[in-house]
Amino acid sequence: MPELPEVETTRLSLESLIGKTVSQVDVSQPKLRWPIPDDIDRLVGCRLEKTARRAKYLILTFSQSGAVSRKLIVHLGMSGSLQQRDLHTTPLKHDHAVVYFDATNIRLCYHDPRRFGAILWYDEYADKLLNHLGPEPLSEHFTAEYLQQYCAKTTRAIKAVIMDQACVVGVGNIYATESLYFSNLHPLMPANQLTLPQAQTLVTHIQSILANAIRLGGSTLRDYTHSDGKTGYFQQTLAVYGRHGQPCHQCNTPIENIKITGRASAYCPQCQKSL
DNA sequence: CCACGCTCCTGCGCGC
DNA sequence: TGCGCGCAGGAGCGTG
Numbered sequence: 001m002p003e004l005p006e007v008e009t010t011r012l013s014l015e016s017l018i019g020k021t022v023s024q025v026d027v028s029q030p031k032l033r034w035p036i037p038d039d040i041d042r043l044v045g046c047r048l049e050k051t052a053r054r055a056k057y058l059i060l061t062f063s064q065s066g067a068v069s070r071k072l073i074v075h076l077g078m079s080g081s082l083q084q085r086d087l088h089t090t091p092l093k094h095d096h097a098v099v100y101f102d103a104t105n106i107r108l109c110y111h112d113p114r115r116f117g118a119i120l121w122y123d124e125y126a127d128k129l130l131n132h133l134g135p136e137p138l139s140e141h142f143t144a145e146y147l148q149q150y151c152a153k154t155t156r157a158i159k160a161v162i163m164d165q166a167c168v169v170g171v172g173n174i175y176a177t178e179s180l181y182f183s184n185l186h187p188l189m190p191a192n193q194l195t196l197p198q199a200q201t202l203v204t205h206i207q208s209i210l211a212n213a214i215r216l217g218g219s220t221l222r223d224y225t226h227s228d229g230k231t232g233y234f235q236q237t238l239a240v241y242g243r244h245g246q247p248c249h250q251c252n253t254p255i256e257n258i259k260i261t262g263r264a265s266a267y268c269p270q271c272q273k274s275l
Numbered sequence: 276c277c278a279c280g281c282t283c284c285t286g287c288g289c290g291c
Numbered sequence: 292t293g294c295g296c297g298c299a300g301g302a303g304c305g306t307g
Binding site for chain 3: 003033056075076077078079114116117128129163165172173262263264
Binding site for chain 1: 277278279280281283284285286
């Protein structure tokens with residue numbers, strides 16, 4: 001279940017393949033969120049030039065003889081991962097696409113049991129998928145002033161708003177839940193009631209939690225022994241997410257669980273009283 | 276325009 | 292022990 005830190009960690013891991021040339025692409029299951037393009041084998045002969053990330057989308061730039069560039073969008077969905085595995089190891093179930101590189105012992109496997117992810121040509125999908133996105137949470141554009149102004153125009157629950165990719169990208173259910181807890185904000189609080197100081201607190205916590213998770217993701221990468229994708233935030237202690245019924249670490253009040261726009265939302269009724 | 280609920284899919288955990 | 296059910300989740304998209 002990759003959130004932004006996992007995607008960023010994946011992007012970093014792919015940098016070791018920069019300069020390598022694709023020798024073969026095998027697709028065993030094209031049915032992802034959208035179908036894998038049937039001309040994906042046009043990557044053969046192309047060299048990986050650059051890895052980038054926008055929100056939870058990986059953007060991989062390839063070039064052929066330094067001329068035509070082909071860009072790929074990869075989204076890991078909920079259960080996806082890009083794993084570099086030795087040629088001698090047996091492919092796993094749910095390895096839907098495998099990319100081989102010249103003069104390496106490595107195959108790059110797109111592994112995604114739930115198939116919520118996507119592998120797409122950038123040129124065909126960038127407009128649809130990337131145009132409406134809000135600022136990166138760790139960028140200078142995500143400020144308290146911005147967040148408060150964005151929130152001022154809606155009565156939606158604050159949790160729904162910070163999970164909305166048009167407001168800010170990369171804040172999934174887990175990080176939204178944790179950030180609101182540390183900010184002492186009730187997840188159902190109408191967004192337009194958010195004060196500037198509260199917005200500042202929220203921005204600060206979103207940023208520190210994400211930055212810390214990226215740091216942890218990097219550390220799990222170095223002793224890369226996981227094959228199930230359960231790295232990253234599963235390693236860090238979560239203060240409220242998934243802890244409903246258990247005592248709040250700050251006040252011992254039992255953590256409650258509600259649904260907000262269909263998502264489980266754990267919070268402390270004592271510490272998060274901004275409603 | 277806005278807000279919500281549906282949808283895709285599989286693995287897991289729980290209850291019996 | 293085994294079976295079956297319900298839930299989880301990112302995010303585009305349809306609907307009211």
